[in-house]
Amino acid sequence: MVNINFTVNGKPYEISIDENMRLIDVLRDELGLIGTKEGCGEGECGACTIIMDGETVNSCLVMGFQADGSNIVTIEGLEKDGQLHPVQRAYMEAGAVQCGFCIPGMVLSTKALLDKNPSPSDEEIREGISGNLCRCTGYNKMLIATKKAIEYMKGE
Amino acid sequence: MKLNIVGKNIIRVDAQAKVTGKALYPQDIYLDNMVYGKTVRSTKPHAYIKIDISEAEKVDGVLKVFTYKDIPNKNAHGVVLKDHEAFASKKVIRIGEPIAFIVAETQKICEEAYKKIKIDYEEIPAVFDPVEAMKEDAPKVHGDSNIIYHFKLRHGDIEEGKRKSKYIVENIYKSPMVEHAFLQPEAGLGYLEEDGTVVVVIATQYPHYDREEVAINLGLPEEKVKIINTNVGGAFGGREDISAQIHLALAAMVLKRPVKVIFSREESFLAHSKRHPMIMKYKTGADENGYLQYMEAEIIGDSGAHCSWAMNVLRKAGVHATGPYVIPHVKVDAYAVYTNNPYTGAMRGFGATQVPIAHEQQMDALAEKLGMNPIEFRMKNIFRRGSMTATGQILTDSVPLDRCLEAVDERFKFSQLWKEVK
Structure with a gap:
């Protein structure tokens, strides 16, 4: 031990x-x-x-x-005072959540990316989640969700 | 008409639970007094077996090792034919077939006991090629013949079709086995309720079938079996057959303690079905004006060691064999064949996914012979409203394939490029 x-x-x-x-x-x-x-x-x-x-x-x-x-x-x-993190909210709204098994990891990779780089290019977003496999969505919804999250985080 | 849902973006009911990590899959459930299970699987594709569990059962912390001898009623399951044994009894017919289920206090002890299971394999000739498997002298996986199913489609008069065809192309296409690789490996729990009801918690595509299979194998009335479906971490057809349901129910019933099993990714690959590989022999003919006249197809689907949905999948392949084209004279023979390969079953498209590899390349090959733009060639032959399929169905409703092809052509600038290169 x-x-x-x-x-x-x-x-x-x-x-x-x-x-x-x-x-x-x-x-x-x-x-x-x-x-x-x-x-x-x-x-x-x-x-x-x-x-x-x-x-x-x-x-x-x-x-x-x-x-x-x-x-x-x-x-x-990720939640703060009962409020979802912008990445969580964006994933829900963009329809990036299907079976959900990849989602905790995917959301955390997205958050970590945006913490370091608040306005990534599409390519940088794809690279940021390249270590997370998803078998349902085809990844485009994650891209859309991340762009949404960027907007929400700018507004905060 | 006022629509409340259609046309609006609706957030799915389970999205919040999933983005916060609160959504439960079977591996996430921990029960008091819970023990763990591990499946022992065949490492040989075709062999008679003798199983010795005595040393494994002596390991401190092992509650029991279950084998075919412990199945109270019928050791048989399967969505169409009952050709899976819950535990192999005399003969294994594929790598990965369950032989025993170890139950112990911890996963670590399960691993230790796993090493002490002795399986004596007496290997016998196996068959891995479905074409070979169809021959009379091939090793038999079950019974007297490896041919599970023959779908026959006859439409029009093939000889007339041949006479009218100026251009004929003949090719063989092969599609591979495919793994679903859903992200959540199989996992489940079994436990007993106070009144003796056996409960299995699992991510499944068919809780109602699972209930029936568990009840039949355990010899229980269906009302004494409960299947609780958790969140399902992807399936794509790979969770249509039984995985651990019967093992978990049996262990919970006998040991009267909650039992949990989690498959590793490797075990998940071994455990569930795959997409049917298909060998597709096609002959397709068109007249001098570019109208299809006949098609002859032989489709052989490798079902592996079990039937699963073989009939349904090969029927679908046969029905869709022409593709979306009007062909007056059609002959299709689709076969599902047992081999000692991993078994195949449902996977997205269910047989309709393989045949386009063949019929679309046939279209391109014919267009090339005719010297015709392949889009124009397809436009002459596609299904439209009022068309009749080779199975005799009149398409009376929406058939917007012409619009689809036009849109694709415009976006790809295909016809424009075609003219330029010609």
């Missing part, structure tokens, strides 16, 4: 975990944050994307102990 201290969605945690636990298992099984999804378990699909110290990572490829000292944002941490 190993002790880790980290912050998840603004809340500090001090927990004891198995050394061989992946970060996705820590989040889902230990903290009950089931919004983080496992689609492939090998870093290919991006469904388990989270934001770790400002960077998107595949939480299936990060060991739990590596999260020690980090600041993590999962899909559960």
Whole structure:
């Protein structure tokens, strides 16, 4: 067992975990944050994307102990005072949500992109979500949603 | 007429739950006192098997290893033919076929027990090519013949069609097996309600069929089986057949504890159906004015080791074999054939997706022989209102294919470019 201290969605945690636990298992099984999804378990699909110290990572490829000292944002941490994040709102309105299994990761990748680059080009948007696979939409709705989110964030 | 929904952008009911991560898929559900399951699958395509679970059952924390011997009633399921065994009993017929289901306190213990399952495979000749499988001396997957289904379509008089055709093209087209790769790998839970009702929580396309299959395999009346459908993380046809439903229900019924199973991506690939690969032999003829006169097609669909929806898929391929063209003389033979390949079933389009690869290339090949713009050639032959299909249906309603082709032509500037290169 190993002790880790980290912050998840603004809340500090001090927990004891198995050394061989992946970060996705820590989040889902230990903290009950089931919004983080496992689609492939090998870093290919991006469904388990989270934001770790400002960077998107595949939480299936990060060991739990590596999260020690980090600041993590999962899909559960995007709402503020009961209000949806503009990216979440835009995804809903653009019809970018179908089966939904890629959505937590996709939304977080979009958020991380816009945090770094508030007015990306179409190509930059596509590149920003290129690590997230979706089998339903064909990705154009994500592009539309991201443009919508950019407008909402400008208005904030 | 005032419309409330049509023409308006409506936000889907589950969108908010999905963008906030609150939407539940089976893997997201944790129950008190829950144990885990793991499926043991065949690693050989065709073999007689002997299973020894004794060492695996001795592993500390293993509750039970289920095999065909534990199925209380019928060890058989399938959407059309009951040709899947819930657990292979004597013979495995494909890689990935379930043989046993380990239930243990943790997933880790399941993995440990998995290594101690001994399966003795006595391999027998297998068949992987559907054309070979149709031959009389081919290894048989089930019963006496590998031919599951033959769809026959006869329309007009083929010999007359041939006589009237100045130009004939003959080609063979092959389409591959395709994996749905829905993003949420199969997962599910089984548990018992206080009155003994067996509950299976799963993402499925057919809760009503699942209920019937579970009831038949377990020997329960249907009212003692409940299937709860969660959010479904994509399906595209790949969740139409049974995956873990029977195993979960059986384990919950016998062990009286909630049981959860989650497939890895690799296991998901092994577990569910694929798109039917098809071999399509086409002969198509047109007269000197560019009017289609006849089409003869033989379509062979590889069903793999199980039937699943083979009849429906090959029937659809046969019905759609002409494409959207008026052809007075048509002969189609579509076959579904068992092999020891991964089994095939429903996938978006259901047989109608494969045949355009053939009929559209035939159109291009004929247009080339005629020296005609392929759009103009299609325009002469497409279905319009009042056309009759090869199956005898008169199309009385909306048939706007001409407008579609015109729009495509305009956007692509196809005919304009055609003139320039000619």
